Amino acid sequence: DLRVARAMSMHFYQLSTKLLGDTVSKMNENLTSVVLVASFFTLTVGYVSKRLLKESSHRDKKYPPYIPSSIPFLGHAVAFGKSPIEFLENAYEKYGPVFSFTMVGKTFTYLLGSDAATLMFNSKNEDLNAEDVYSKLTTPVFGKGVAYDVPNPLFLEQKKMLKTGLNIARFKEHVKIIEAETIEYFQRWGDSGERNLFEALSELIILTASSCLHGKEIRGMLNERVAQLYADLDGGFSHAAWLLPAWLPLPSFRKRDRAHREIKNIFFKVIEKRRRSGDKADDILQTLIDATYKDGRPLNDNEIAGMLIGLLLAGQHTSSTTSAWMGFFLARDKDLQERCYAEQKAVCGEDLPPLDFDQLKDLSLLERCLKETLRLRPPIMTMMRMARTPQTAAGYDIPVGHQVCVSPTVNHRLQDTWVERMDFSPSRYLNDNPAAGEKFAYIPFGAGRHRCIGENFAYVQIKTVWSTLLRLYEFDLVDGYFPTINYTTMIHTPHNPVIRYRRRQ
Incomplete structure (x- = not known):
């Protein structure tokens, strides 16, 4: 079931993190090598996690409209990065106030308009968590x-x-x-x-x-x-x-x-x-x-x-x-x-x-x-x-x-x-x-x-x-x-x- 899939995915993530850490510690700060290893690691974990979760997801759920992309892993990162407001406004016109898309192996779900945004502003931190997103940026x-x-x-x-x-x-x-x-x-x-x-x-x-x-x-x-x-x-x-x-x-x-x-x-x-x-x-x-x-x-x-x-x-x-x-x-x-x-x-x-x-x-x-x-x-x-x-x-x-x-x-x-x-x-x-x-x-x-x-x-x-x-x-x-x-x-x-x-x- 879904919990088993998540557990398998997390176990794989932890093993990969250890392998990545060991590899990087042996490198003489060769940035190209580090980036290549990091990219391979992220792509692999993203792919395996996605397959595991997809296979075990419930069919009766009504998920937000998903904006497809022909570019694996990167998804819409280039288009979004070039003109994010235009990208989001076009998506709003086509898909409505709630939609999802992939960037750099992560799934983003946008809530546009006052009604949809209510979810975020009324949410509790244990449900929609801030640390999981911002800690990586703010802690250093x-x-x-x-x-x-x-x-x-x-x-x-x-x-x-x-x-x-x-x-x-x-x-x-x-x-x-x-x-x-x-x-x-x-x-x-x-x-x-x-x-x-x-x-x-x-x-x-x-x-x-x-x-x-x-x-x-x-x-x-x-x-x-x-x-x-x-x-x-x-x-x-x-x-x-x-x-x-x-x-x-x-x-x-x-x-x-x-x-x-x-x-x-x-x-x-x-x-x-x-x-x-x-x-x-x-x-x-x-x-x-x-x-x-x-x-x-x-x-x-x-x-x-x-x-x-x-x-x-x-x-x-x-x-x-x-x-x-x-x-x-x-x-x-x-x-x-x-x-x-x-x-x-x-x-x-x-x-x-x-x-x-x-x-x-x-x-x-x-x-x-x-x-x-x-x-x-x-x-x-x-x-x-x-x-x-x-x-x-x-x-x-x-x-x-x-x-x-x-x-x-x-x-x-x-x-x-x-x-x-x-x-x-x-x-x-x-x-x-x-x-x-x-x-x-x-x-x-x-x-x-x-x-x-x-x-x-x-x-x-x-x-x-x-x-x-x-x-x-x-x-x-x-x-x-x-x-x-x-x-x-x-x-x-x-x-x-x-x-x-x-x-x-």
Whole structure:
């Protein structure tokens, strides 16, 4: 039966893993050999597992429509990788809201549209599991003992600790810090020119996040060398890291691992100094030093350092990408850009005094622009879980072992949900139900029990950065060029994101 088949498949997997490990340990880091062995291993296990499970599957199940492919093992990896949104939208039109396909030996089942996505956002972790999908990517970057490397109940406790540090009292201080960092950073731009906006905002977001979330000691160490370590660590979030074993001797993997060790050592020194001094700063570092689990155990230094890394890098991609896209949407619509600038004067005062948190909340046009940016360019294209128990969606049975996925990008532009779906239209949020009242039609930060804890900080950060930039500069597209989407990165960044700017008089 099915359980026997799974057991046989798992036994074969374990034997193959041992054989592979023994083989690799004897190699002199010959990357070609490693890749060949890894590919052969994966192909073999995939083929045998598929045959065993197929032969023992129940005939009375109604599985999701399967998109066939003429390429064994790779399946639709090339077509999906080239243009994932187009691939998913075409599949939605042809197969409906639930469908499956194969990529690199794995079966993916997508749930598109609000109704189908309900399964993921209402699911429990023991049924649709996050660690099975994300641990391989996050553990080498954040380290062991935190996030997806621990049992879910422990991870939820860690998230709760971080969430207590992301409160309104702190946000009020964060606005001043972010404004000051932004003004200082953009002094290097001068009065006019053309610059890479995404590159600049990526650097700025690291600086502001470190100032706000890590505390003065760690921010004070953020020189060019440390910034490069962050960049190397950040390189661990890649397609290669997702698809290939973490022990492969790839240059990017080695840089990631070295950066992880060095950043951890920096954090260890700061934690030790803070503990020794007895000073009680009002920051998240102190929150974590003082925090305890439900059983009374305090966090150890390794957990604190890992959570600090996770807090910074988990939000860095999303905020820098969203900030950059928002800049290009405003540069493309000069009238909208000027209305946002006029709102700054109307809300904050004609002489544009320093920003404060309460005024930030009243910048409603700027917030609608941010919401619309997150709709058309959500930073996370796909949210994934591994099915550990059989699931049902839209009348289809989803077997154990499928990677169950929801795409915010596709949900945000379904033509049967959104009016003028491809237009950048901030005014749509003046309506109570911009997405026809569908619960999971708009999900840039996830939803339900899986909602991102950093959402409120991201809004404060991006609105403060752009309030400051609108006061400093007028922005234009360079010769009318609006960036295309770079699909080669896991987060869909703008391609060739150069913008033209001129200081306001």
